[in-house]
Amino acid sequence: MKNVKFDFPGEIPLIGDPEVLVAGGGPAGIAAACCAARRGRRVLLIEREFCLGGTGTGGLVGPFMTSSDPEGKTQLIRGFFRELVDRLIAADGALEPMSLENCDAHSSWHEFGHHNLTPFNPEVFKRVAEEMCQESGVELLYGAQAVAVIRSPGGERIRRVILALKEGLAAVDPRLVVDCTGDGDIAAFAGCPMMKGDETTGEMQAAGLFFSLTGIDESRLQARKEALGWESMRFEKEIAEAAANGEYPIPRRRLGLYKADDDSWRANVTRIPDVDGTRSADLTRIAVEGRKQIGAILKFLRKYVKGCEQVRLLASAAVPGVRETRRIKGEFILREQSLIDGERFPDAILMLSNSRDNHFGLIGKYIPSTKSYTIPYRVLVAPGVENLLAAGRCVSCDRAVLSAIRVMPPCFGMGQAAGNAAALALETATPCARIDVEELRRRLRAENVVLP
Numbered sequence: 187m188k189n190v191k192f193d194f195p196g197e198i199p200l201i202g203d204p205e206v207l208v209a210g211g212g213p214a215g216i217a218a219a220c221c222a223a224r225r226g227r228r229v230l231l232i233e234r235e236f237c238l239g240g241t242g243t244g245g246l247v248g249p250f251m252t253s254s255d256p257e258g259k260t261q262l263i264r265g266f267f268r269e270l271v272d273r274l275i276a277a278d279g280a281l282e283p284m285s286l287e288n289c290d291a292h293s294s295w296h297e298f299g300h301h302n303l304t305p306f307n308p309e310v311f312k313r314v315a316e317e318m319c320q321e322s323g324v325e326l327l328y329g330a331q332a333v334a335v336i337r338s339p340g341g342e343r344i345r346r347v348i349l350a351l352k353e354g355l356a357a358v359d360p361r362l363v364v365d366c367t368g369d370g371d372i373a374a375f376a377g378c379p380m381m382k383g384d385e386t387t388g389e390m391q392a393a394g395l396f397f398s399l400t401g402i403d404e405s406r407l408q409a410r411k412e413a414l415g416w417e418s419m420r421f422e423k424e425i426a427e428a429a430a431n432g433e434y435p436i437p438r439r440r441l442g443l444y445k446a447d448d449d450s451w452r453a454n455v456t457r458i459p460d461v462d463g464t465r466s467a468d469l470t471r472i473a474v475e476g477r478k479q480i481g482a483i484l485k486f487l488r489k490y491v492k493g494c495e496q497v498r499l500l501a502s503a504a505v506p507g508v509r510e511t512r513r514i515k516g517e518f519i520l521r522e523q524s525l526i527d528g529e530r531f532p533d534a535i536l537m538l539s540n541s542r543d544n545h546f547g548l549i550g551k552y553i554p555s556t557k558s559y560t561i562p563y564r565v566l567v568a569p570g571v572e573n574l575l576a577a578g579r580c581v582s583c584d585r586a587v588l589s590a591i592r593v594m595p596p597c598f599g600m601g602q603a604a605g606n607a608a609a610l611a612l613e614t615a616t617p618c619a620r621i622d623v624e625e626l627r628r629r630l631r632a633e634n635v636v637l638p
Contacts, residue, residue: 187230187325192353200357204230204325206608207347207360209332212240213594214578214601215366216315217266220322221605221633222364227612230358231319232330232349235505238315240368242594243308244505246396248452249292249444250304251593253283255558256539258301262558263538265635267598271304273318279310281447291404291445294454295411295419299541299554304595305447327351332367335375343573344376362573362612364604369464370512370580378568379515382464384585391509391545391589392438392459395476398500399451402443406493424490434486436479439548441491450500455483456507457545463508472506509545509579509592516582518564525587528557530638533623535603536561537636540590560638561591563623566604572617577604599635606630 190199208219211233219231241247250271253263261268261284274280283304286292293300319326333355334348344363349356365372374380383390411419420440428434438457445451456479461468480502487494524531525542537560542553565582568574576582577600579592591600606629610621627637 187327192356198348198355198357200359202230203359204228205361205612206230206364206605207232207358207362208364208366208605209347209372210240210366210368210578211235211238211326212366212368212578213242213597214604215240215364216319217598217601218364218366218577218605218608219324220318221266221602222609223322223324225606225609225613227609228325229323230325230327230360232327232332234329234331236328237312238319239308239311241505241507242306243312244503245507246308246398246452246501246503247507247594248306248308248396248446250283250306250595252299252301252303252540253595254302254539256301256555258288261302262636263536263595263599265599265630265633266602267595268634270314270318270598273314274306274310277310277314279314279447280304280306289411289416291408294442294444295416297416299552305445307447332371332375335372337376337571342571344372344571347372362575362608362618364608365568365574365576365580366578366601366604368508368511368579370514370576373514373568373571373574373576373580374512376568376571376574378570378574381513381515383510390462390511392457393461393463393472393509394454394456394458394507394545395472395480395503396507397453397456397480397502398446399443399453399497400449400500401494401496401498402451403493403496404445407443410492421491425486428486428490433482433489435482437548438550453483456480463506463511469506469508472508476506477502510585510588511580513580513588514568514576514582516565516567516569518562518582520561520565520581520583520587522584522586525555525559525590526557528559531560531562533563533627534560534637535563535566535627535630535635536596536599537638538591538596538599540593540596542586542589544586544589555590561596561600563603563607563626566600566607567619572619573611575604575607575618577601602633602635603630606633
């Protein structure tokens with residue numbers, strides 16, 4: 187990146203011309219940046235926070251959800267994700283996903299859809315992700331957020347991306363952009379057709395704020411599960427009692443406590459509905475309301491849940507947990523029926539079996555997958571802009587599909603495909619929509635990606 191002088195007021199300085207600009211350093215962005223750089227491309231990865239990992243680090247979201255088939259026998263999401271997990275395990279920062287039994291403390295005692303999770307340490311994740319990027323030749327830039335896009339005179343390409351930095355506004359001129367912002371920021375700024383939440387009402391899944399705990403007596407919770415069954419581990423009876431007593435103001439009526447890779451726990455309990463994660467005011471509300479709810483949840487656990495009398499708060503997330511905002515509206519939209527049918531697409535870039543998880547109302551709706559299915563390359567291709575790809579939760583799919591593929595292992599997989607596709611498009615001077623998908627699939631298989 188160029189070392190330039192910032193003069194105010196004045197023109198926005200040009201600070202770089204990367205071959206690939208990856209916007210967003212969450213799971214999709216990490217994989218996309220590393221995989222494109224490993225193919226010999228000059229890659230700049232920008233991230234508005236000051237660590238990589240997105241919701242997995244700043245958001246304290248964990249564990250990594252399932253990466254196996256529905257029976258828990260075969261790991262489907264491998265490739266870059268498996269490489270990262272191996273690095274985390276070697277650094278004493280994660281547990282082996284294929285060794286963990288279903289319906290134990292690491293899965294919050296869920297009977298269905300929670301096979302082979304990967305508990306991990308977010309601090310180790312931060313460091314290992316940076317090491318992998320640096321080893322791959324990725325240039326990192328923290329404290330950087332895309333705020334505008336300038337297209338070419340004909341409108342068919344992104345020519346320039348404007349960033350907000352500590353120094354002020356700056357510009358980069360990338361040859362190709364991979365949008366891993368989660369919210370589809372680059373695609374929206376470029377004027378791509380977008381979908382947002384429910385296409386009729388605009389409603390989006392409720393947000394939340396993860397937090398970590400210690401002081402839980404696992405043996406007492408395990409005894410409860412063995413005596414009363416896995417469904418009792420949602421603690422709905424105790425929550426109903428507390429709510430009736432005016433001691434549970436949280437608009438979610440079930441607990442989700444996940445044992446981490448050490449003696450701590452992650453809590454997925456808070457619920458903040460009616461928010462739009464593309465608005466700063468609503469993100470502020472998630473953070474403030476989330477921390478308020480955490481205080482009430484701690485009081486509830488100590489008073490109503492046997493085994494949690496000594497619970498203590500370790501940390502609350504610095505990054506709001508947003509489940510749904512914008513998605514690109516590509517020429518092809520992946521629909522729920524394809525997941526139900528276990529469809530194998532000819533341009534498949536990822537095989538998975540993640541379940542649909544809809545956070546609405548007091549309980550939500552969880553639909554375990556009974557089949558594995560595939561994600562086609564087409565959902566990564568942004569319409570109308572030949573040098574733009576998307577990866578992560580802003581790809582072209584309906585809401586039901588998003589509720590399954592927005593979790594971290596699929597995002598790593600989509601990022602790996604996008605990074606390789608970006609490198610292939612540049613290598614062959616081909617628009618993203620017209621690359622040789624069979625060559626892409628060959629390269630992914632060579633990187634240990636499981637494909638049909």
